[in-house]
Amino acid sequence: MEHNDLELKHIATVDDKRFFISTIKMHVRHSWLNQHNNVFVYETMIFKKDGDQVIYHEPIFNRRYSTYDDAIHGHENAVNTIDRIVREGILC
Numbered sequence: 001m002e003h004n005d006l007e008l009k010h011i012a013t014v015d016d017k018r019f020f021i022s023t024i025k026m027h028v029r030h031s032w033l034n035q036h037n038n039v040f041v042y043e044t045m046i047f048k049k050d051g052d053q054v055i056y057h058e059p060i061f062n063r064r065y066s067t068y069d070d071a072i073h074g075h076e077n078a079v080n081t082i083d084r085i086v087r088e089g090i091l092c
Helices: 068-080 082-087
Strands: 007-014 017-027 040-050 053-065
Touching: 007 068, 007 082, 017 068, 017 082, 040 068, 053 068, 053 082, 068 082
Parallel strands: none
Antiparallel strands: 007 017, 017 040, 040 053
16 A cells, blocks of 8 residues: 655644644554564644644644545544544543
8 A cells, every 4th residue: 555645734722722733644663573564654643832842742632544535634624623622632
């Protein structure tokens, strides 16, 4: 399966707090087995921002996708529902 490169970014504001929404193509390297070479997934994550700093070690949302199209749709959904994600505490 071919995996297109992807790097989407968006800054959102909810109740005067800022959030960084990021969707990327990611190489999976969690296994020591050779059968997992060249395994890729797409991942959307949302992080809090503190001033100009993104708090990368505390994501508030995380979703993975197996296809490029699903990742684009997932990113758009995160951008469009950021208020609900933050207010309802939908976590990783």
